Amino acid sequence: MPNIIVLVKQVPDTNAKIVVSGDRVDLSSVKMVMSPYDEFAVETAMKHKEAAGGEVTALTVGGAGADKILKDAKAIGVDHIVRVEASQEMDSNALQTVLAQAVTELGGEVVYCGKSAADTGAGSTGPGLAERLGWTSVSNVIGATFDGGFSVVTPSGGDHAKMSLSLPAVISCDKGDFKVRKPNVKGIMQAKRAAVDVRSIEVPASSITVVNQSLPPAKPAGKTYEGGAAAAEVANLLRDEANVL
Amino acid sequence: MTQTIVIAEMSNNAVHSSTAELVAAAKTFGGEPTVVVPCVDANQAAGAANMGAGSIIAAKSGAFTHYDAKGWASALDAVVPQGTLITGASPQSKDLAARLAARRGLSVVQDAVAIDGNNITSPVYSGKAMQTVSITGPAVISVRSNVFAPASGGAGEPTIVDTTGDVATSVQEFMARASERLDVAEANIVISGGRGMGSPENFVHLEAIADTIGAAVGASRAAVDTWEAIPHAMQVGQTGKTVNPNLYIAVGISGAIQHLAGMRSSKYIVAINKDADAPIFQHADYGIVATWEEALPVLHDSLKSMMG
Ligand SMILES: Cc1cc2nc3c(=O)[nH]c(=O)nc-3n(C[C@H](O)[C@H](O)[C@H](O)COP(=O)(O)OP(=O)(O)OC[C@H]3O[C@@H](n4cnc5c(N)ncnc54)[C@H](O)[C@@H]3O)c2cc1C
Numbered sequence: 001m002p003n004i005i006v007l008v009k010q011v012p013d014t015n016a017k018i019v020v021s022g023d024r025v026d027l028s029s030v031k032m033v034m035s036p037y038d039e040f041a042v043e044t045a046m047k048h049k050e051a052a053g054g055e056v057t058a059l060t061v062g063g064a065g066a067d068k069i070l071k072d073a074k075a076i077g078v079d080h081i082v083r084v085e086a087s088q089e090m091d092s093n094a095l096q097t098v099l100a101q102a103v104t105e106l107g108g109e110v111v112y113c114g115k116s117a118a119d120t121g122a123g124s125t126g127p128g129l130a131e132r133l134g135w136t137s138v139s140n141v142i143g144a145t146f147d148g149g150f151s152v153v154t155p156s157g158g159d160h161a162k163m164s165l166s167l168p169a170v171i172s173c174d175k176g177d178f179k180v181r182k183p184n185v186k187g188i189m190q191a192k193r194a195a196v197d198v199r200s201i202e203v204p205a206s207s208i209t210v211v212n213q214s215l216p217p218a219k220p221a222g223k224t225y226e227g228g229a230a231a232a233e234v235a236n237l238l239r240d241e242a243n244v245l
Numbered sequence: 246m247t248q249t250i251v252i253a254e255m256s257n258n259a260v261h262s263s264t265a266e267l268v269a270a271a272k273t274f275g276g277e278p279t280v281v282v283p284c285v286d287a288n289q290a291a292g293a294a295n296m297g298a299g300s301i302i303a304a305k306s307g308a309f310t311h312y313d314a315k316g317w318a319s320a321l322d323a324v325v326p327q328g329t330l331i332t333g334a335s336p337q338s339k340d341l342a343a344r345l346a347a348r349r350g351l352s353v354v355q356d357a358v359a360i361d362g363n364n365i366t367s368p369v370y371s372g373k374a375m376q377t378v379s380i381t382g383p384a385v386i387s388v389r390s391n392v393f394a395p396a397s398g399g400a401g402e403p404t405i406v407d408t409t410g411d412v413a414t415s416v417q418e419f420m421a422r423a424s425e426r427l428d429v430a431e432a433n434i435v436i437s438g439g440r441g442m443g444s445p446e447n448f449v450h451l452e453a454i455a456d457t458i459g460a461a462v463g464a465s466r467a468a469v470d471t472w473e474a475i476p477h478a479m480q481v482g483q484t485g486k487t488v489n490p491n492l493y494i495a496v497g498i499s500g501a502i503q504h505l506a507g508m509r510s511s512k513y514i515v516a517i518n519k520d521a522d523a524p525i526f527q528h529a530d531y532g533i534v535a536t537w538e539e540a541l542p543v544l545h546d547s548l549k550s551m552m553g
Contacts (some may be wrong), residue, residue, distance in 0.1 A: 015489065018373040025374050092343070093352040115336075120369055122355040123336070124343035127314050131347035136413035137314045139340045151417060155336070156311070165414040172340075175431075208352045208384065211364055211377045219513070224521075224532035228539025234515060234531045235547035240391045242513045242530065243358070243372070244434070244492040245458060245551060 001053035002167060005103055006045040007113035007125065008058050008073055010066040011035045014118050023212035034069040037114025040173040042073055043180040044144050045112045051146035055079040057106055061086050061098055067196050075183030075191035082106065082197045091206035092124045098201050099125070100132040105199070111170045115140050126172030136165050139172040247383055248328030249274045252321065252345075253282040253293055254338060255309075260292030263333055265395030268297040270388045271331045272396060273360045281325050282403065283309045283317060290403040297396025303403040308410025312337050318344035320410030327383065334387040346385035353385040354378055358392050371433075372491065372512065426452075429481060432461035434492045435508070437481055439465035441497020441518065442537065445474035450541045451496060457548050463488065465498045482507035496537050500525025517541070 012018070012030040019026050034042075045056045057080040058073035060066045070081035084102050103111055111130075116123035123139065130137030142160070143153040151164040152171060183191070220241070225233065239245045249271040254261040260282055271278035277299020282290040283306070290303035304324045308316040318341060325345070332342040334356050346353035358375075359366040365386060369376040380386075429435050436451050448462065455462050463486075464479040481488055483503040493511035498504060500516070500523055508514070509528055516529035519536045526532040533540050 012370065014371065018370045020374060025370065091352040092346065093350065096347055118371065120355075121371065122343075122353070123339050124346070124353050124355060127340045127343040128347035128353065130314070131318060131344045135315075137340075137344070138414060139314065140336050153420070156416075156419065160420045161311070162417045162420060163414045164417050169413075206352070207381050208354060208378050211379050213369070213374050213376045216368070216372060216375050219530060222526075222528075222530050222532060224526055224529070224534060226521075226534050228533065228535035228541075228543050230533050230535070231517070231540045231544035232547045234533060235544055235551065237531060238492065238513065238515070239551055242492070243368075243389070243391075244513050245548070 002048065002109045003107050004045050004048055004054055004056045005106060005108035005111045006038070006041050006056060006058050006073070006078065007099065007111060008038045008042065008060050008069050009035045009114070009117045010060065010062060010069045011117055011119040018215075020213060020215050023214065025213045032065065032068070034072055035114050035118045037116060037118070037173060037175065039180045040176055041112040041114050042076055042078065043178065044141070044171065044173050044176075046077055046181065047144065048110065048112075048146055057082055057108070059084070059099070059102055059106070061095060063087050070196055071191040071194065072183070074194045075187040076181055077187060080197065081194060082199060085198055085200050086203055088203060089206065089210060090203060091208035092122070092128055094204050094206045096125065096128040096132050097204050099129050101201050102199065103129070103133065109168050113170065113172050115172045115174045123172065126170045130170035133168065133170070136169040137172070138163060138165065138169065140174045141171050142174050142176040143178070144171065247274055248326060249276060249278045250325050250328050250330050251278050251280045251298070252325070252330060252332045252338070252341065253280055254333035254335065255283060258285060258289055260289065261333070262395070263390040264293060265296035265397065266390060266393040267331050267333060267388055268396040268399075269393035270357070270360055270386075272297065274329060277399070278331070279326060280400075281321065283321060285309050287403065287405045290405075293403065294401035295397055295399065297399045299400060301400045301403040303405045304408050305405055306408045306410055308408075308412050311416055313410070313412045313414050314340055314344050316410035316412035317341055318348050320408045321345060322348050323408045324406045329383045330385040332385065332387045334389045339387050342385045342387040351384050352380070353387070354380065355387045357386050357388045360386070427459075427461035429461040429463040429479060429488050430486045432459075433490050434458055434460035434494075435463045435481070435488050435490045435511070436460045436494040436496065437463035437465065437498060437508075438468055438496050439498030440467040440471060442468065443497075445472040447537075448475065450537070450545075454541065454545050454548060457545065457552055460494075465504050495525050495529075496541070498525055499523050500528060
């Protein structure tokens, strides 16, 4: 029965307005939530447990403020909640090193995480952690099946590919076309009482440091074109000027 | 000066033209970048000629048949020289960048849109802010497309190096993408139709574009009220859903205040309307005065060729 770990990260609510003070984003008045793709990871981890047995541990790295999302995961139904205490900024190398050690300590055999965190949007953690552990990884997974071997569905070219793999593995989850379960009253009560297993792991030095954060440059004034042929020009601007494609 | 190596951006086993932009990005660190092409057949590396590379390595392996993160990272690691690695920023390339970085104990910076010395800038918080980081020593950097002007000239003939990778997944089957519609309130891109679409059947033109760019399809209230086939779940506006996507495309929608209430905070707004005086144009970043019959086919073709 697999020992299942799901990585969760606390991020600003994606509807929140981002303000900058000085040369840093100021999150002091922003509501913090579980990163949206992590919700799909939690759901897929729970489905894995239902199909194959075992236990699910939600793992995060951060300060005590991050306990809230662990409790949210507990209310949804995970068995254990673990936080690696950390207060400093970490680059991908430092974070993945800490996570690899935590996963090893916990004896994880399969790790689920979101395809990227809503704050950085980087998507480095799943594949990077897998490499450090020497495991297989599949990213942008939109569904998983557990009967008759483990397989996942991921985009491939314009289509989807169903891939089979064996454990151990790290699976980074995109939004799938399934609903994620919500906590029930019993779950919320249990989560309130649940203790977070707080661990300390030595954090290696980072080779990347944040220099500054700023608001994006103001968008240019609107442009209007005559005639349908201009749609080609607009498509280019959407990609090159607006950067939204 | 750090040696820089570009991992060619591949699309259907061919070198994608954006690789020349990655070479340009690599050149900001000085020196002559090496381009490494992951290929099954060394002929595929010919596409990297005249992209500004100092040298080209055709990394040849059966491991590159389908994308497999562990397989690609191990097969590339065996042939890619030490130094700073530059990759594209497609989902697959970002995944590869992260794996390669971890394999070499390096840090990774994703989605670079500017490189200034050792300072690298990327969007964060879904583009609501920009972050500049500084790297010390070699790193792996994924670079967004259409940021750097493509490099040209340089090496043409690749050196062929055989390599093997530790492929750990196997494709069971390919499936056509399910056309399950996204919810307008959750999508990063929304394309909405109004009464100007003429009939609910014409919404297929919006759906086709939505499928190309991963958008949700929305509607104005007039469209929902007029046509039974357009459900209220698609309605954007004061009595429908409020949306806040990166891109909102309004087609045949006049831009009544109640509609604006639901979408005006979208990061970018495109309007297609045959009436130059339609109020929607006052809120559009890009307005196209044309019928949708004229504009949508052009838009769809352009987007299709961009999405590759
Ligand atoms: C209390 C209240 C709440 C409301 N809530 C909402 C709401 O939640 N959402 C909402 O959308 N509305 C809402 N409305 C309705 C709103 O006032 C407008 O009536 C509605 O938005 C108009 O929809 P429309 O733009 O599709 O239609 P119209 O106003 O009829 O505009 C159609 C547009 O299509 C253009 N057009 C026609 N043919 C073509 C063509 N071939 N190619 C290109 N363009 C073409 C026309 O030039 C015109 O601008 C509400 C109204 C009230 C009073």
